[in-house]
Each structure stands twice: as structure tokens, then as C-alpha cells.
Amino acid sequence: xxxxxxxxxxxxxxxxxxxxxxxxxxxxxxxxxxxxxxxxxxxxxxxxxxxxxxxxxxxxxxxxxxxxxxxxxxxxxxxxxxxxxxxxxxxxxxxxxxxxxxxxxxxxxxxxxxxxxxxxxxxxxxxxxxxxxxxxxxxxxxxxxxxxxxxxxxxxxxxxxxxxxxxxxxxxxxxxxxxxxxxxxxxxxxxxxxxxxxxxxxxxxxxxxxxxxxxxxxxxxxxxxxxxxxxxxxxxxxxxxxxxxxxxxxxxxxxxxxxxxxxxxxxxxxxxxxxxxxxxxxxxxxxxxxxxxxxxxxxxxxxxxxxxxx
Amino acid sequence: xxxxxxxxxxxxxxxxxxxxxxxxxxxxxxxxxxxxxxxxxxxxxxxxxxxxxxxxxxxxxxxxxxxxxxxxxxxxxxxxxxxxxxxxxxxxxxxxxxxxxxxxxxxxxxxxxxxxxxxxxxxxxxxxxxxxxxxxxxxxxxxxxxxxxxxxxxxxxxxxxxxxxxxxxxxxxxxxxxxxxxxxxxxxxxxxxxxxxxxxxxxxxxxxxxxxxxxxxxxxxxxxxxxxxxxxxxxxxxxxxxxxxxxxxxxxxxxxxxxxxxxxxxxxxxxxxxxxxxxxxxxxxxxxxxxxxxxxxxxxxxxxxxxxxxxxxxxxxxxxxxxx
Numbered sequence: 001x002x003x004x005x006x007x008x009x010x011x012x013x014x015x016x017x018x019x020x021x022x023x024x025x026x027x028x029x030x031x032x033x034x035x036x037x038x039x040x041x042x043x044x045x046x047x048x049x050x051x052x053x054x055x056x057x058x059x060x061x062x063x064x065x066x067x068x069x070x071x072x073x074x075x076x077x078x079x080x081x082x083x084x085x086x087x088x089x090x091x092x093x094x095x096x097x098x099x100x101x102x103x104x105x106x107x108x109x110x111x112x113x114x115x116x117x118x119x120x121x122x123x124x125x126x127x128x129x130x131x132x133x134x135x136x137x138x139x140x141x142x143x144x145x146x147x148x149x150x151x152x153x154x155x156x157x158x159x160x161x162x163x164x165x166x167x168x169x170x171x172x173x174x175x176x177x178x179x180x181x182x183x184x185x186x187x188x189x190x191x192x193x194x195x196x197x198x199x200x201x202x203x204x205x206x207x208x209x210x211x212x213x214x215x216x217x218x219x220x221x222x223x224x225x226x227x228x229x230x231x232x233x234x235x236x237x238x239x240x241x242x243x244x245x246x247x248x249x250x251x252x253x254x255x256x257x258x259x260x261x262x263x264x265x266x267x268x269x270x271x272x273x274x275x276x277x278x279x280x281x282x283x284x285x286x287x288x289x290x291x292x293x294x295x296x297x298x299x300x301x302x303x304x305x306x307x308x309x310x
Numbered sequence: 311x312x313x314x315x316x317x318x319x320x321x322x323x324x325x326x327x328x329x330x331x332x333x334x335x336x337x338x339x340x341x342x343x344x345x346x347x348x349x350x351x352x353x354x355x356x357x358x359x360x361x362x363x364x365x366x367x368x369x370x371x372x373x374x375x376x377x378x379x380x381x382x383x384x385x386x387x388x389x390x391x392x393x394x395x396x397x398x399x400x401x402x403x404x405x406x407x408x409x410x411x412x413x414x415x416x417x418x419x420x421x422x423x424x425x426x427x428x429x430x431x432x433x434x435x436x437x438x439x440x441x442x443x444x445x446x447x448x449x450x451x452x453x454x455x456x457x458x459x460x461x462x463x464x465x466x467x468x469x470x471x472x473x474x475x476x477x478x479x480x481x482x483x484x485x486x487x488x489x490x491x492x493x494x495x496x497x498x499x500x501x502x503x504x505x506x507x508x509x510x511x512x513x514x515x516x517x518x519x520x521x522x523x524x525x526x527x528x529x530x531x532x533x534x535x536x537x538x539x540x541x542x543x544x545x546x547x548x549x550x551x552x553x554x555x556x557x558x559x560x561x562x563x564x565x566x567x568x569x570x571x572x573x574x575x576x577x578x579x580x581x582x583x584x585x586x587x588x589x590x591x592x593x594x595x596x597x598x599x600x601x602x603x604x605x606x607x608x609x610x611x612x613x614x615x616x617x618x619x620x621x622x623x624x625x626x627x628x629x630x631x632x633x634x
Binding site for chain 1: 376379380381382383397400401402404405407409411414415416418420421425426428429432433434435
């Protein structure tokens with residue numbers, strides 16, 4: 001990456017060449033406009049983001065067979081996990097999560113699985129980078145980060161909306177002790193807010209992963225490692241309260257805990273009161289930090305993008 | 311409208327010899343080759359012009375288009391399109407341009423075309439009335455009414471290309487970039503696309519930059535052509551001039567019965583089939599009438615046609631002349 005000052009000197013020299021008389025004028029207006037752009041972000045156009053969300057949902061809602069398959073898949077997988085945890089609990093030992101809390105954790109996780117996955121369903125974004133259709137994306141009068149971030153969220157929201165209700169209904173009618181419990185209105189509201197925040201954090205992490213694609217030829221390795229890391233540290237395999245105390249204290253501060261762990265623990269009742277508020281505060285913080293970071297990295301990356309071929 | 315001054319763009323490409331040994335070697339040290347995709351390219355395009363941008367594969371045509379669209383940042387040089395520097399004010403710039411990359415698709419694959427169009431409407435903040443009006447007009451001109459409700463994946467290439475070309479015109483762009491818009495189309499679709507492009511240019515005064523390998527596109531659409539080779543502008547002029555410059559030769563095709571006519575001095579045989587001959591002549595040396603008279607004296611002529619050298623041949627000759 002070129003140091004910034006040479007870029008500015010280049011702008012100046014360009015303007016000198018193009019029109020000598022007005023050059024100083026132009027530099028100052030250019031400065032002003034770039035300042036304006038920088039400080040008061042262009043009027044935020046919500047409509048286009050909703051529209052993006054909409055087309056993505058339309059796109060996602062038509063795969064009926066896939067939806068049915070994944071409902072069955074979620075149910076069986078969750079059931080197996082519950083059996084494993086039931087064995088752990090029966091073997092004795094002191095855990096900071098009760099069996100019933102674990103059951104809630106697992107069912108909600110299964111119902112909202114697609115929403116919590118960092119690496120999932122962004123095929124068309126990966127394809128855009130790989131095959132060069134990003135060329136089209138760059139000719140749209142909107143910020144590419146905002147565009148793709150919205151799509152990341154929509155890619156997760158649309159399959160979730162399709163899958164979550166059948167799974168939830170199913171696991172609310174199965175017999176005890178495997179049944180999902182309703183934790184009360186207040187907790188549910190907190191859970192929903194936290195889930196939306198989690199979706200945001202997932203989107204920002206996914207965006208960072210996509211940005212690495214600009215620098216690598218193949219995304220395979222990044223995806224395998226990314227999937228393992230993001231899932232493990234987010235309590236995707238084993239809920240974080242089952243880990244040793246010291247490990248938990250560290251992991252809880254990482255952005256991965258701000259994805260699925262926080263909302264799931266809130267729902268299952270292992271994260272309450274001040275702890276819940278603190279965890280949600282961390283979610284907001286990570287969302288802001290990772291979002292801003294991704295935005296600027298993307299901005300710098302795009303200046304160096306080379307769209308190959310045809 | 312578009313001004314290009316001394317634009318340079320280089321790419322760095324990793325190179326290695328074939329074989330396993332070299333592949334291993336390249337893990338540790340790589341050799342790079344610098345490719346000058348654009349080398350001091352300068353030109354001007356006026357408002358309302360249609361410009362044909364030609365050159366062999368790898369000449370730098372697409373790179374130029376990408377620079378003008380703000381997708382690529384050149385290494386040096388000035389480019390002003392519509393009063394803006396594309397890569398500096400990308401968002402503001404792209405609002406006023408439309409782009410078609412013939413080899414890629416901008417339609418959402420699994421949803422009806424109209425949904426893609428509505429997304430574009432919101433992206434470009436086109437107000438409803440203008441959107442309706444433009445959509446109706448495009449639907450009429452490109453015969454889209456049946457296609458709009460169909461998912462893009464179910465369209466044939468020709469149908470899809472009609473939709474692809476309609477898409478960037480929904481927001482009334484001032485400049486339209488068409489990068490190989492007729493690639494892979496059948497003759498009927500090509501003609502439809504050409505007529506449409508011409509109409510848009512005439513009615514709306516849209517400046518059009520067209521890159522293509524199909525010389526018939528050029529011949530049908532534009533006078534002003536730019537020839538690019540090895541990243542340099544080799545020619546900037548109009549088609550007629552170019553034809554005159556490269557060759558004033560005429561092509562005479564005669565069909566005959568009876569004796570095989572002999573080729574006299576100043577004629578060049580280009581094709582010979584049973585009862586048919588094609589020769590090219592330079593009319594300054596052998597007048598066309600004299601050539602025909604010579605044939606008529608020797609054999610029974612059934613049919614004679616005299617044509618100019620085709621654009622294809624002119625361009626092929628140019629490529630040869632410039633060693634590109």
C-alpha cells in the first residue's frame with residue numbers, strides 16, 4: 001500500500017496538468033468535498049438496504065426442499081447433542097449450567113443456527129470476488145461495505161425465518177425433559193435484542209473474512225479455520241459455561257462470545273441481570289469496532305483491487 | 311464528456327515455468343512480470359458520441375473501461391468523465407453512468423428480472439414515475455414484457471442480454487459503457503441490440519462507449535473508432551478514413567461459365583472456386599471497368615459484384631500492420 005502523502009501529491013499534480021489556472025481552486029474544493037464525505041456520511045439511505053434485504057429473502061425463500069431437510073437435520077442434531085449432555089449430567093459433577101438450561105440453549109441454537117454461523121451462505125459474495133462480478137458491484141452508487149454487510153445479514157436471516165418456526169414448534173411439544181421452555185416475556189425480549197446484535201457481529205466478522213479473499217486466491221483454508229475458531233469460541237460446540245473458569249473469563253471478552261453465546265445464555269437463563277447487560281454492551285462494542293475496522297480496511301483494499309480478465 | 315490523459319496502468323503477474331520442480335521453486339521465490347495494460351493512453355470523447363473501441367484480446371480495452379467506471383485506479387494520468395475523477399468520487403460518478411459487461415451478469419440469478427430492476431431502482435434512487443416511464447419504454451423497445459416475470463436463470467442468453475442492457479438504462483445515465491454487449495448472441499439478437507443502442511443514442515443523447523470484437527457492431531453503430539494494441543492507442547479516427555488509409559482496394563467477384571479467365575497484371579487473386587473468382591484490385595492501377603472488361607473478353611460472365619474491403623479485413627490488416 002502506498003503511503004498517503006504520495007497519493008495527495010499525485011492529486012495535486014493531476015490537477016496542475018488538467019487545468020493550470022484553476023488548480024488551486026480545484027484542490028481546495030476537492031478537499032472540501034472529501035472532508036464533507038468523510039465527516040457527515042452521505043444521507044443514510046435505509047430504503048436501499050431494506051430493498052437488498054427483500055430481494056435476498058425472495059431469493060432464499062424459494063428453496064422448499066432445502067428448508068424441510070434442514071428442519072429435520074436441526075431436530076436430529078439437537079436431539080443427539082441433548083443426549084450427550086444428559087449423559088454428562090448423569091455422570092455427576094458440578095456444572096454452572098443445569099440440564100434444563102442446556103436443553104433450552106441447544107434448541108434455540110438449532111432453531112437460529114443459520115443466523116449465528118459466521119461462515120455460511122455468502123456464496124454470491126465469494127463468487128463476486130472470485131469471478132470478478134464485483135466489477136458490477138463497484139458500479140453501483142452505494143457503499144460496498146454497506147451493500148455486502150446487508151447481504152450477509154439477509155443471507156442468514158432468510159433461511160432462519162424459514163427454519164426456526166417449525167423447529168421451535170416441534171421442540172415445544174416434545175415430552176419432558178427434552179422440551180424447550182419459555183423463559184418469560186422480559187427474557188425473551190432481551191434475547192431477541194441480543195440476537196439482532198449477534199447477527200450484526202456475525203456480519204462484521206464475516207465481512208472481515210470476505211475482505212481477506214481479496215488477498216488470497218483460494219478461500220478454502222481461511223474458511224475451514226474460520227469456521228472452527230468462530231464456532232468453538234462462540235460456544236457453538238459446547239456452551240461456554242462448561243469451560244474452566246479462567247478460560248471463560250478470557251473468552252467472554254472476545255468478539256466470538258458476542259455472537260451466539262450471549263443470546264443463547266440469556267435465553268437459557270444462565271446470563272441474567274447485570275451480567276446480561278454487560279454482555280450486551282460488549283456486543284454493541286464489538287459491532288461498532290469490527291464494523292468500523294472492516295469499513296476502512298475494505299475502503300483501502302478496494303483502491304488496490306484488480307478485476308482480472310474480460 | 312470523457313477525457314483521458316496519459317493514463318498508465320501496470321499489472322504484476324507471477325510467472326513460472328511448467329513442471330513440478332518449478333512449482334516448488336515458486337513457493338520460495340517468485341518471478342514477476344510487469345504488464346503494461348495501459349501505456350500513456352490519451353483520448354477525448356465528445357458528448358453524445360458513440361465510440362467504438364477495438365483491439366485484439368489483451369489490448370487493454372476492458373482495463374480502460376474499468377478505469378472510466380471507477381473500478382480500477384490507474385498508476386498515473388488524468389481521467390475526467392462527466393466532470394468527475396471516477397476512482398476518486400466513485401459513488402457520485404457511477405450514478406450518472408450505466409455499464410454492461412457482456413461476460414458477466416448483473417441480474418439476480420434466482421429471482422424474476424423485475425425484482426432485480428426494482429433493486430436497481432432503489433439503489434439509484436430513481437423516483438417511481440421516472441422508473442415506470444423508463445421501464446415501459448425499455449419493455450417496448452426491447453420486447454421484455456414476457457421476460458420480466460421470469461427468473462434470470464430461465465432466460466436464454468439473448469433474452470438475458472436484452473434485460474442486461476435494459477438494466478443500466480433505468481436511471482438515465484449520461485454515459486453508457488458496453489463491454490462486448492453482443493458476445494455470443496445470434497444474428498437476430500445482435501441486430502436488435504444494435505438498433506436499440508442506436509435509438510438510445512439518438513433519442514436520449516447518451517454517450518456510448520462500446521468495446522467489441524464484432525466489426526459489424528462497429529459498422530452499424532459508429533463512425534468514431536479507437537484502436538488499441540499493447541496498451542497504446544494506435545489510431546483515433548473515423549471508420550471511413552481508416553478504410554481509405556489501410557486500403558483503397560476493391561474486391562471483384564465474378565461468376566462465369568466456360569473458360570477460366572486469366573488474372574492480368576495489377577489484380578490479386580484472393581479466392582478461386584469452380585466457376586467463381588475473387589480478385590482484389592487497386593483502382594488507381596487497374597480501373598474497375600477495365601478489370602471487368604478484361605474478364606468479359608475472356609469468358610462468359612454470369613454475375614459480377616464489386617465491393618469495398620470489409621471492416622473485418624481492414625482491422626485484420628491494421629493488426630498486422632502494427633504487429634499486434
